[in-house]
Amino acid sequence: MAFSELLDQVGSLGWFQGLQTVALVVPIMWLNTHNLVDNFSGAVPSHRCWVPLLDNSTAQASGPEALGPEALLAVSIPLGPNHGPHQCRRFRHPQWQLLDPNATATNWSEAATEPCVDGWVYDRSTFTSTIVAEWDLVCDSQVLKTMSQSIFLAGVLVGAAIFGRVSDRWLAESARWLLITGRLEKGLRELQRVAAINGKKAVRDALTKEVLLSALQEELSVSQAPTGLGTLLCTPGLRLRTCASTLCWFAFGFTFYGLALDLQTLDSNIFLFQVLIGVLDIPAKIGSLMLLRCVGRRTIQAASLVLAGLCILANVLVPLEMRYLRSALAVLGLECIGVAFTCITIYSGELFPTVLRMTALGLGQVAARGGAMLGPLMRLLGKHHPTLPLLVYGTVPVLSGLTALLLPETQSLPLPDTIQDVQNQAVKKATARTRKHPVVKSTQF
The missing domain is CATH 1.20.1250.20 (MFS general substrate transporter like domains)
Incomplete structure (x- = not known):
């Protein structure tokens, strides 16, 4: 009896396989959800520099009363690459000349601007709170958000190495692999457990070392x-x-x-x-x-x-x-x-x-x-x-x-099942190609 026939007897598709599938799928669903949650918890809301004319009540009271928020924004924040308010720079001093109808938005120099030294103002209409707005992970600090994602995924890699060993306590290993690598006793116990869960009690009682050895003649020959x-x-x-x-x-x-x-x-x-x-x-x-x-x-x-x-x-x-x-x-x-x-x-x-x-x-x-x-x-x-x-x-x-x-x-x-099987497949493939396209070899004079 071949080993594949033995697997069919203990149950190739039953309660055991269903429980294994559920045990694998449920944690993976939670893991994938957690992997992608950073799109929302780490979303980058629209932002601009904090400026006194717009965000300080005292400065607003002392500023020109006739100007609205849009005009104050134009003289306080330069235009960015997307033609909206720059997200990372502000004018050192209000650029009142930009209110002239004949002035253009480019009538200012880089020297007239400075970074957001007083922080940022975030648009919270979509995301009321994110780690980006909480810790100001924007502009020169935006690399920190990217680094946090890589560090998290590095933790997934390390966790898989550590807890992969722990999962062996409750996830069954391949019986064929156990037997081929010489763990006959453990392989026998795994097969008996599979037969018991799948309701094959008669098959479980009939499983012995002798039955396994006879079914694994070829596999065990390459166990070393x-x-x-x-x-x-x-x-x-x-x-x-x-x-x-x-x-x-x-x-x-x-x-x-x-x-x-x-x-x-x-x-x-x-x-x-x-x-x-x-x-x-x-x-x-x-x-x-x-x-x-x-x-x-x-x-x-x-x-x-x-x-x-x-x-x-x-x-x-x-x-x-x-x-x-x-x-x-x-x-x-x-x-x-x-x-x-x-x-x-x-x-x-x-x-x-x-x-x-x-x-x-x-x-x-x-x-x-x-x-x-x-x-x-x-x-x-x-x-x-x-x-x-x-x-x-x-x-x-x-x-x-x-x-x-x-x-x-x-x-x-x-x-x-074995390395030899892989090499035999390659030989068969090469032989089939040769038959379809025969090569005539000749000596050179």
């Missing part, structure tokens, strides 16, 4: 093979798979968190924008699963990453005035990144043998979280040119998607 990170990077049949899949993981974390943690730059109404992304994400995930069954893993992986990158790069060319088109491209790009994540999660598990599958997935998760840490920091490039962050966010998934084309297709193939 190296299963560390070095094997993934040094084995010829696995090196390319490891590098290409890890790059796909990195591209997801880098691009998704770089964009999704700063939705204000993509659309003015982030409440509607967030709801729209969430609503469209459900059919996108369902559709991606259907496409994976019909089209294949490699094609969907490459297409989703490349399309996401092209949507982001297209926004570099779209004028800011075309807000709806920019929002549509942003939504499409984010949804494609979500499809890429769904695909790489499934694809990675099929690319690597059982003895190395969790190591490869762990490496991919580390790459994704490392990319997530770097993603928000790329927004700092906007100080040099506003389009630089989008150029980087778009280029990375395009290059990663093209790299995914180097991976083998795994659709409808059995999961490899």
Whole structure:
């Protein structure tokens, strides 16, 4: 009896698998909600420098009575790059000459301005309180908000390493992996527990070491093979798979968190924008699963990453005035990144043998979280040119998607259990190519 048949007997789809799914899905839902809450708790409201003529009652009383707030704002705050009141500078002294109908808004010099030495005034009509307004994380201090996002995501990475070990106490490990790595007793107990929860008591009582050993003849013969990170990077049949899949993981974390943690730059109404992304994400995930069954893993992986990158790069060319088109491209790009994540999660598990599958997935998760840490920091490039962050966010998934084309297709193939299985797949693929396109070798004279 093969080991796959033994798994079917203990129950391949039952109460045990359902409980495992719930145990995984519920914490992930809360985690994702917390990951994106910074769009609201850390939103940047409209702001300008505090100026006495507008914000000090004493100065208002002594100022010209005939002037309204708009006129006082014009003589107190210079125009910014967006043709509105400058967010980070104010006039040292009121520029009364700007009230002349023949004067222009550019009739002032940089020397006539100064930073917001007395603080800022924030528009609290949309966000009554945010960490940005609370701690003045604007202008020269705006880098601190970006740093806080990266530090939070670094904490997620460290927490995953620490609490991943703790979760082993209540999440069952792969019985096949336990048995292949020589933990026969623990693997037997896991299988018995699965059979008991799935209501297969007769199968549980019949499970013995002898039954397992007979079902794992081939698997146990390679139980002493190296299963560390070095094997993934040094084995010829696995090196390319490891590098290409890890790059796909990195591209997801880098691009998704770089964009999704700063939705204000993509659309003015982030409440509607967030709801729209969430609503469209459900059919996108369902559709991606259907496409994976019909089209294949490699094609969907490459297409989703490349399309996401092209949507982001297209926004570099779209004028800011075309807000709806920019929002549509942003939504499409984010949804494609979500499809890429769904695909790489499934694809990675099929690319690597059982003895190395969790190591490869762990490496991919580390790459994704490392990319997530770097993603928000790329927004700092906007100080040099506003389009630089989008150029980087778009280029990375395009290059990663093209790299995914180097991976083998795994659709409808059995999961490899050993390194030899992976190498055999490569040999079969090369043999099939040779039969389709025979090569005639000749000696040179």
